[in-house]
Amino acid sequence: MSDELKSNGPAKSDGEPTASRSTAPMWIIVLTLMLMFLGMVYFDHHSGWFNSQVYGPYASAEELESYQPKTGEAAMLAHGKARYDQVCGLCHGLNGEGKPGQAPPLAGSEWVNTKGFERVAHIPLEGLSGQLTVKGQTWSLSMPAMGAAMSDEDLAEVLTYIRNSWGNKGSAVTAADIKALRAKLGAHPQPLSEQQLKALPE
């Protein structure tokens, strides 16, 4: 290096020293691209794509989802309770006791304590209109189709919760059941009257 400078020195004695430009060698560009590619592959496998909910031992949102404790009736009822308190509990009461002038009780209701789930599942999916007799008392109210916008899983959990709480006894409802029922109802279900509801299978 110093030899070069010395030998170049006298030739450029009148000008300022300048830095010459040279193109980046090809192997550096290839190496950089390879490292970037490997980095992306690493993120794909380990980071859940910067999802703010994916931490540590979990590598992706799907893996995290698979570790949510959701099997077992206890978990299903707990999920159902959370949804019920948000959606249904405002009118039907947090303990299913109903509210005078707003909504009939669910606890001990003959419409809830049926053998199968089907009749009661029609109510949140289609809504009610006109008079309805619950526990010997006539209610003249309409209910919008509150469950129409809920997912199959949520609605199944809410129904299971309603059918197994406050002294009610009923079988568990699965998301597949709700899905099948939805397919049967079609796109634009109409609110049911008491007669129509009674005509449905239990």
Place this chain on the structure above:
Amino acid sequence: MKSGFRVFLAALIALGGSWCGFVLGPVLQLGGEKQTTILNSSDLYPVGRPGMANQGLQVYCANGCAACHTEQVQQSGVMCDVVLTSAGKNPALVAQACAEAGMKTQYRTWPPPKLPITVSEGLDSAAASVAVAEITAAGGKAEIHIAATGPDITRGWGLRRSVAEDFLYDNPVQLGSLRIGPDLADVGTRLPDANWQLRHLYAPQSVVKDSAMPPFRYLFRVQKMGSEPSPDALNLPKGFAPPPGYEVVSTARAQELVAYLLSLHANVPLYDAPFTQAVAVSKP
């Protein structure tokens, strides 16, 4: 300077790039963090710390507690246990399914008189789901019990890893990076006795014999005892107690610090860090 603009541009890119990486990226990722709900419940998490605990955080900072203590439980893995809750109407088939799922214990009577029992431990979620499906198909009922694993969890420092929500209302966040003392992320659950905490701050070696922690006596006041001891005087063992006729009373700062320590918990399951809350499982 001939290439001033180029130098400026290079500096801008270098500084701007690191600002994006260290400031913008984390803000985009976690800046919108909101209160969430505890898993399988409608209770909100976290709820803000009580006012006194919030002031305690400032005392925690002022005394440099984070120099020796971390507030982050780490988790290296997760494991699923399959728990049999009911043997159903055909116990023999269920026994077969349990054996296939990896149950090693031989029970003298089947089904065992005390359910639930752990069928197999340390599975991943897919294997656990398969085992549960097999037991369900045989007519029994089983649940998956999810637990965090790792050295910190084994030490009892928390039931799950720390996540961003834990620090939602803290300013500044005191994560810490050095563990000369134990992790404090779950200390409010582990050592919930305020009097123990106060004694420990005044004289660490009086409650933990070989503790390396320095005493924080200046958070306390030694005063002459009146006709009766003060209600909040510390109850110290021999060798740590002040001379007769004197008593040690905590100052407001000590009480705030303890209120903060007692408000530290890492024991509720969240969506980001799920686990199954302890159910009574009879171990074989």
